[in-house]
Amino acid sequence: MSDPSLRKISLDGLWHNNPALVQVLGLCPLLAVTNTTVNGLGLGMATLVVMLTANIAVSLIRNLVRPEIRIPVFILVIASLVTMVELLMRAYFFELHKILGIFIPLIVTNCVILGRAEAFASKHSVGHAAVDGLMMGLGFAGVLILLGAMRELLGSGTLFAQAHLMFGEFGHHLTFSLGSDYHGFLLAILPPGAFLGLGLLIAVKNIIDARMAEKAAAAPAKPEAPAAAVGDEAAV
């Protein structure tokens, strides 16, 4: 299989085939931890690291592994990487790990990661697989952070609360608050807020896509229509 252009891989990961908004994969951690921006950022970074390294590892071993055992081998690779990330987090981001706790091991079962390993990394060269892992990870982390920021701002009236868990002393300066008069919109922090928030984000993305498609149709000279990019991922 020929490698797609790096530009296309990047756009797919970040937008056209975004793991959270288009593939709608990995929802369990996505919905569960995004009640604050920092939680979203923490899990997003952990997932990004695992995705990047898993894609590289899977691409490196793609010619060694027989098709019939590839899934268990990929899971083994991913599970080892996740355990290593978890240990490193406990060593260097202990407080954050206490909050994200059970969701870190659950990255193993995040279908985005196995999905990219199987659909992309096992068929492409290391460089392309790395870019795909990075961009898919960024796309996933971006949605985690955005959803976390939305829910935190609405629900608690703050942004980047507890950022010191990740950034040390500097984090205290990042925290933004609407002030103590804001009593919070509880629904946004509770699980229904996660579903509503993700639904809104998907809707907004679809509106933007529709606008872009309209523009592209109005100016047919432009060769690259976003609809085509979405279409060819259906084969994955």
Next chain:
Amino acid sequence: MEKIARNMLIGGLILGLFAAGGTALVAVTQLATAERIAENQRQALLDSLNALLPPGSYDNAISEDTLQLHVPELRADGAPLTVYRARKAGQPVAAILTTVAPDGYSGDIQLLVGINSDGTLAGVRVVAHKETPGLGDAIEAERNAWILGFAGRSLLDPVEGKWGVKRDGGVFDQFTGATITPRAVVAAVKRTLLYFRDQRDALFVPAAQEAKHE
């Protein structure tokens, strides 16, 4: 037939090799991080204990001077109650008990209850809970000053009948929209104080002496 068996064997071998490789990597990482993780855990425990006791008020290794007791009325979850003893020059200063409030709105609320040797509360902190975010989680010290209000209280202040939330005729505030959570915490703190009053001397028996005792 033979070909299938051969393929299975090779597949199994490759899988085994990857399992061994993955395990080796994890083992190396664990070895490299174990010391730091243990240090983090010890520091986190010390930080939460020091939040209740002013530094310098004791001079022993509080995180090691502990008792493990079976006290069902304070640990409905069946786990042992850990008692951290703070001493200065060998004299009892305070004890910190790992009480659990079993009757929160959703499950156990794990507490650290610090009691000075004279029976007044050094302070109370929530270690872990599953209460509703935005309502019951006001028991966390980072979110609300409510839990700090226990410091200095004792079984005489307020008198025993007033140890409850205001809705139950007590002196402690409940939260808007959440009564069950503070009620559970207040009740657990009171039980801990009663237990401490009855067991005070036994709780401060030095570890060495206690070992002889057994």
